[in-house]
Amino acid sequence: MENCIQRTTKDLYLDLMKKTLSFTLWPEPPISIETFIYVRPLIIRFISSIVSSFLKKFRIHLVYERGYSALQRTEGMIWPGYADTMIGLKRLDNLQFCLETVIKDGVQGDLIETGVWRGGACIFMRAVLAAYGVDDRRIYVADSFEGLPKPDVDKFPADKGDKHYIHSFLKVSKDEVENNFLKYGLLDEKVVFLKGWFKDTLPNAPIENLAILRLDGDMYGSTMDALNSLYPKLSVGGFCIIDDYALPGCRKAVDDYIAQQGIHIEKKEIDYSGIYWRKE
Numbered sequence: 572m573e574n575c576i577q578r579t580t581k582d583l584y585l586d587l588m589k590k591t592l593s594f595t596l597w598p599e600p601p602i603s604i605e606t607f608i609y610v611r612p613l614i615i616r617f618i619s620s621i622v623s624s625f626l627k628k629f630r631i632h633l634v635y636e637r638g639y640s641a642l643q644r645t646e647g648m649i650w651p652g653y654a655d656t657m658i659g660l661k662r663l664d665n666l667q668f669c670l671e672t673v674i675k676d677g678v679q680g681d682l683i684e685t686g687v688w689r690g691g692a693c694i695f696m697r698a699v700l701a702a703y704g705v706d707d708r709r710i711y712v713a714d715s716f717e718g719l720p721k722p723d724v725d726k727f728p729a730d731k732g733d734k735h736y737i738h739s740f741l742k743v744s745k746d747e748v749e750n751n752f753l754k755y756g757l758l759d760e761k762v763v764f765l766k767g768w769f770k771d772t773l774p775n776a777p778i779e780n781l782a783i784l785r786l787d788g789d790m791y792g793s794t795m796d797a798l799n800s801l802y803p804k805l806s807v808g809g810f811c812i813i814d815d816y817a818l819p820g821c822r823k824a825v826d827d828y829i830a831q832q833g834i835h836i837e838k839k840e841i842d843y844s845g846i847y848w849r850k851e
């Protein structure tokens with residue numbers, strides 16, 4: 572057991588933020604029957620909508636247990652019902668490590684996540700800067716805020732058949748993300764939203780250099796667009812973090828980019844999906 576007296580207020584705050592943002596302080600409550608109804612057959616959707624509307628008149632809501640293990644939740648293996656981030660504790664620990672390292676080593680640049688969903692990983696980056704009293708770095712929050720794009724198979728054949736775009740669960744509006752920052756008292760002018768498809772927003776984003784480049788766009792095209800626009804802006808000594816290396820499209824984009832650019836990197840594993848490296 573850790574001795575909390577020996578831990579600083581900063582450590583305790585950041586630890587609490589990680590557990591709160593990932594919702595791992597609490598057991599996963601059941602989720603509404605409506606949450607993933609869009610992937611069910613039409614007849615099931617029809618019946619549950621009738622039953623659900625009827626029961627709501629009596630303030631009764633239909634929910635179901637998802638039965639995930641503690642490991643699946645802490646390792647970020649699920650799409651959580653209530654967390655503000657789906658990246659899990661190990662990838663949050665990694666983000667903290669990378670951020671603390673660039674602060675300690677004075678690596679120049681701002682921070683970005685491409686693919687933010689409910690915003691939890693970006694909120695955590697803002698919390699780390701606040702905890703260290705750093706006020707000369709911005710956090711770019713890049714997302715369509717409308718979910719993932721349909722695959723552009725002419726441009727990115729590796730995305731053929733990708734179905735992420737059907738998931739309305741992955742559509743979180745900018746207002747909702749802003750509100751999530753507000754809930755933690757962490758919305759200020761250092762937080763810059765880049766709303767739109769990466770192919771449109773990233774090439775001309777007002778970013779000079781980056782110390783942290785965190786990619787979480789799931790698809791080949793989303794990963795490649797972000798790498799093409801942003802990797803050249805990553806400072807030497809900065810960290811590139813890939814959330815979705817377990818997904819074949821993302822993995823291929825990273826491997827293709829590294830091969831095309833002839834970059835030497837030493838990939839480090841974070842957990843079953845995340846990898847990172849430090850730019851040399």
Ligand SMILES: C[S@@+](CC[C@H](N)C(=O)[O-])C[C@H]1O[C@@H](n2cnc3c(N)ncnc32)[C@H](O)[C@@H]1O
Nearest residue numbers: 656657686687688692715718768769787788793
């Ligand atoms: C898996 S979620 C990100 C999870 C998030 N990092 C977290 O902390 O929980 C993927 C996000 O990427 C966004 N996205 C994927 N491809 C995109 C693209 N090409 N342009 C804009 N947003 C994109 C989606 O809207 C979605 O919010």
